[in-house]
Amino acid sequence: MTTYVFLVDGMHCGSCALLIDDALDDLAGVRGTETSKKTGLTRADLDTTVTTPMVRLAIVR
Numbered sequence: 001m002t003t004y005v006f007l008v009d010g011m012h013c014g015s016c017a018l019l020i021d022d023a024l025d026d027l028a029g030v031r032g033t034e035t036s037k038k039t040g041l042t043r044a045d046l047d048t049t050v051t052t053p054m055v056r057l058a059i060v061r
Helices: 014-025 053-060
Strands: 002-007 030-036 041-046
Touching: 014 030, 014 041
Parallel strands: none
Antiparallel strands: 002 041, 030 041
């Protein structure tokens, strides 16, 4: 398991954070997410034995 933390720009409300978490949770190998509008950060826990490099790249974009 590897944890990635991303700076997210452009969140306008708490719903933005929920939408980010929902989208990430749908990806294979994502074991947990937490996005905060207040801090502007998203944390994603990835099972790197399941998550492909393409999925990890999609998360970054």
